[in-house]
Amino acid sequence: MNLIKTNKFILLISFVLIILSLLIGSTKLALLISGIFFIFTLLNREAGIFLLISIVSFRPFLIELNPGLKITGDFIILALLLSVIFLHRKHLANLFKFEPLELAFFAFLAVGTISALLTGVGLASIIIQIRAYVLFYIVYYVVKRLEFSPHFIKRGLLFTFLIGIVLSLQGIVEKISDKTLLMPEAWTQWTLSETNAIRVYGLLKGPNELALYLIISFILSLYLLHQYAGFKKVMIYVGLSIIGTTFLLTYSRGAFLAVLVFLILYVICFRNIKRLVPIVLIGLTSVVFFFGINQAATMYEQSQSVNEDHHEAKSQSEHQQKKKKKKENDQGYKRYTQAFSKETVKESSSFGRVYFVKKAVEVFKDHPVIGTGFGTFGGAATLAHSSPIYKDYNIGFDFYSDNQYILTLTETGIIGVILLFVFVFGFFIKTIKSYKQLETPYAIATLFFFSTLLVGGTVYNILENDTFMLYYFLLFAITTRKLTRTP
Numbered sequence: 001m002n003l004i005k006t007n008k009f010i011l012l013i014s015f016v017l018i019i020l021s022l023l024i025g026s027t028k029l030a031l032l033i034s035g036i037f038f039i040f041t042l043l044n045r046e047a048g049i050f051l052l053i054s055i056v057s058f059r060p061f062l063i064e065l066n067p068g069l070k071i072t073g074d075f076i077i078l079a080l081l082l083s084v085i086f087l088h089r090k091h092l093a094n095l096f097k098f099e100p101l102e103l104a105f106f107a108f109l110a111v112g113t114i115s116a117l118l119t120g121v122g123l124a125s126i127i128i129q130i131r132a133y134v135l136f137y138i139v140y141y142v143v144k145r146l147e148f149s150p151h152f153i154k155r156g157l158l159f160t161f162l163i164g165i166v167l168s169l170q171g172i173v174e175k176i177s178d179k180t181l182l183m184p185e186a187w188t189q190w191t192l193s194e195t196n197a198i199r200v201y202g203l204l205k206g207p208n209e210l211a212l213y214l215i216i217s218f219i220l221s222l223y224l225l226h227q228y229a230g231f232k233k234v235m236i237y238v239g240l241s242i243i244g245t246t247f248l249l250t251y252s253r254g255a256f257l258a259v260l261v262f263l264i265l266y267v268i269c270f271r272n273i274k275r276l277v278p279i280v281l282i283g284l285t286s287v288v289f290f291f292g293i294n295q296a297a298t299m300y301e302q303s304q305s306v307n308e309d310h311h312e313a314k315s316q317s318e319h320q321q322k323k324k325k326k327k328e329n330d331q332g333y334k335r336y337t338q339a340f341s342k343e344t345v346k347e348s349s350s351f352g353r354v355y356f357v358k359k360a361v362e363v364f365k366d367h368p369v370i371g372t373g374f375g376t377f378g379g380a381a382t383l384a385h386s387s388p389i390y391k392d393y394n395i396g397f398d399f400y401s402d403n404q405y406i407l408t409l410t411e412t413g414i415i416g417v418i419l420l421f422v423f424v425f426g427f428f429i430k431t432i433k434s435y436k437q438l439e440t441p442y443a444i445a446t447l448f449f450f451s452t453l454l455v456g457g458t459v460y461n462i463l464e465n466d467t468f469m470l471y472y473f474l475l476f477a478i479t480t481r482k483l484t485r486t487p
Helices: 007-024 027-043 045-065 067-087 092-096 100-119 123-134 137-143 152-176 207-226 230-249 253-270 273-304 311-337 342-351 353-366 380-385 404-437 440-456 466-485
Strands: none
Touching: 007 027, 007 045, 007 067, 027 045, 027 067, 045 067, 045 152, 045 466, 067 137, 100 123, 100 137, 100 404, 123 137, 123 380, 137 466, 152 207, 152 230, 152 273, 152 466, 207 230, 207 253, 207 273, 207 440, 207 466, 230 273, 253 273, 253 440, 353 404, 404 440, 404 466, 440 466
């Protein structure tokens, strides 16, 4: 029985079961495995959290191969919640003690729901949107009420580092093979724009999502440099360089901006330039690898175009492929160097993020107090069920706002924005307290996550990003526990 409850045994069995479900592709088997993970989590909460991190980190890939795994993460979170309820069964009042930021969050959800019902949004759409916001808050609610072993955090960081390596190596293969290897067959058939074709999508099925996870993995894994020595430390450096390389290959300007803002805030708050030396060295190594991977991708594409039977056609093909690949690489570099050029701003104003902001203002003027409700303006729910207001404002079915601020303003109005501000302000207070009261690694981590939340909200629907919000709530739940014990 003790063996069954150990982290390593549970994770090993779980990985075998996941691989089995991917090979067989049976929905019924996936549901059975979800039930097994539910039981594993009840037996060992730490292993359950590691399982949750694994499922969320690879979720798009997993559900592409077996759609039945879509609810596996929900089962694990439900098991964590039930385990907390069981632990506090003799002190039920503890389960209903909420911080002001949590009460503001609940009120925000109520405003978005009421407004949606008044607008005529379907119940299924409302539930999808509430789930997107609430699912990982439950992790925060649970973790700050649980006890974990002294090695839990270090194991979690190492686990995150290893997942980052796996995602990065797959991304590098994807780049070199021009999206033909180590990807689900359906993904290899994507028709992407010239701008997006050069970007690594990874097993998270999106360059921005992958970039956010990789930078989370990178920042948290820096702590491991102080935990290992000798060959192990060298391998941590190598791994971080691989992660940094794939991060660059995503060409994610939003994630890059978040990193830049964090580094500026770090220098202002901590004034310790020496800590940045390893990051600079890893960054330079990653840049070298980045150019090397691009060159390898060019060589691979040229090798695929070889036609031994027609030497002349072969030469012409190679020449054309070189020109094509050079154009693609130039396009990629321009994503970084011309992020705010006139051409980029013009495109954004016509059908990009600036256009979305204009539409948001248009809708907000008509519904300024409580907005149009959840599931009405480019959130998770509208991708599945569209929106009852799209026809009125000439918005396409697959519209996605890519901006948490305009999404909140449009769907919940002024009242929703104020409530969400109170929610975020609560985490700002925790970030300040971490800076003043906790050891440096916690202070740096909370500063990174909080600043990334604010910056990421301008270019992503950040509250719907599963990987980011999972780690965000995990970190702040652990931080909350430490703060309550700090005199």
